[in-house]
Amino acid sequence: xxxxxxxxxxxxxxxxxxxxxxxxxxxxxxxxxxxxxxxxxxxxxxxxxxxxxxxxxxxxxxxxxxxxxxxxxxxxxxxxxxxxxxxxxxxxxxxxxxxxxxxxxxxxxxxxxxxxxxxxxxxxxxxxxxxxxxxxxxxxxxxxxxxxxxxxxxxxxxxxxxxxxxxxxxxxxxxxxxxxxxxxxxxx
Amino acid sequence: xxxxxxxxxxxxxxxxxxxxxxxxxxxxxxxxxxxxxxxxxxxxxxxxxxxxxxxxxxxxxxxxxxxxxxxxxxxxxxxxxxxxxxxxxxxxxxxxxxxxxxxxxxxxxxxxxxxxxxxxxxxxxxxxxxxxxxxxxxxxxxxxxxxxxxxxxxxx
Numbered sequence: 001x002x003x004x005x006x007x008x009x010x011x012x013x014x015x016x017x018x019x020x021x022x023x024x025x026x027x028x029x030x031x032x033x034x035x036x037x038x039x040x041x042x043x044x045x046x047x048x049x050x051x052x053x054x055x056x057x058x059x060x061x062x063x064x065x066x067x068x069x070x071x072x073x074x075x076x077x078x079x080x081x082x083x084x085x086x087x088x089x090x091x092x093x094x095x096x097x098x099x100x101x102x103x104x105x106x107x108x109x110x111x112x113x114x115x116x117x118x119x120x121x122x123x124x125x126x127x128x129x130x131x132x133x134x135x136x137x138x139x140x141x142x143x144x145x146x147x148x149x150x151x152x153x154x155x156x157x158x159x160x161x162x163x164x165x166x167x168x169x170x171x172x173x174x175x176x177x178x179x180x181x182x183x184x185x186x187x188x
Numbered sequence: 189x190x191x192x193x194x195x196x197x198x199x200x201x202x203x204x205x206x207x208x209x210x211x212x213x214x215x216x217x218x219x220x221x222x223x224x225x226x227x228x229x230x231x232x233x234x235x236x237x238x239x240x241x242x243x244x245x246x247x248x249x250x251x252x253x254x255x256x257x258x259x260x261x262x263x264x265x266x267x268x269x270x271x272x273x274x275x276x277x278x279x280x281x282x283x284x285x286x287x288x289x290x291x292x293x294x295x296x297x298x299x300x301x302x303x304x305x306x307x308x309x310x311x312x313x314x315x316x317x318x319x320x321x322x323x324x325x326x327x328x329x330x331x332x333x334x335x336x337x338x339x340x341x342x343x344x
Binding site for chain 1: 251252256257258260261264273275
């Protein structure tokens with residue numbers, strides 16, 4: 001994969017220029033080529049990010065969404081395990097994409113441990129459809145769409161962040177606190 | 189996709205009750221005929237149809253409801269033999285495939301031994317690997333020889 005040699009300090013300004021290096025320079029994959037300036041010694045270490053996608057999968061984007069929603073926020077091992085035992089067609093394809101992304105992360109993106117990744121973003125998009133004719137009765141016809149979808153995933157190095165659980169009791173407590181904080185403004 | 193009843197008449201009223209009784213006979217017959225054959229006219233009046241387009245918000249809340257999302261499985265564990273993942277109540281896929289391969293080769297050997305269909309001898313079969321001799325129990329059994337070392341998972 002070709003890498004853009006961006007001049008050190010001016011990387012942020014130059015990244016908005018249209019430099020078409022390769023034919024398959026789609027937007028999601030371009031994120032992989034982003035180069036940050038070197039970090040100062042006091043800064044916390046920036047976790048590695050890997051962007052990967054697969055285009056024109058012969059599957060519906062709505063059906064793919066359910067699988068993408070399931071693996072959001074999981075660690076990569078957990079995600080691969082869940083997809084292995086799911087019976088949907090998209091699960092097999094998604095598992096291949098995740099394994100490819102994991103391999104890319106270790107080989108090209110300086111990730112030390114292949115298990116130390118989690119799924120930060122995962123979603124599906126509409127691909128280019130083919131149109132066909134579906135014959136109805138009485139000489140009527142409908143236009144049938146042969147659906148295709150894209151699948152996008154972003155893996156980030158590190159432990160998956162725990163989603164904050166807000167119970168009903170916490171929300172009620174906050175509401176009561178808000179009521180208690182009411183005062184009369186400009187009073188004596 | 190495209191609506192079928194394109195040949196239905198635009199007027200949809202009950203014929204005989206609206207017309208005055210002094211009407212001539214041919215006209216009454218024309219009005220009564222569509223009523224006697226309850227086909228398109230009657231069905232148009234009670235056919236269910238959506239009143240309004242469902243908004244994308246309404247559609248999303250239905251499609252993304254908790255019961256429609258895929259549930260996360262909690263019964264996945266590694267196989268103690270090979271280390272691949274397996275479900276608790278199902279055999280390990282890798283181990284099963286490995287056994288299937290070996291049994292396939294055994295079956296191929298039996299096919300070569302028999303030579304044709306319906307020639308199976310009415311005795312039990314025993315599989316022997318390299319350096320093994322049939323024991324006393326395997327007296328009258330048919331022997332299938334496999335020219336390899338006995339696999340660890342296939343015990344006598």
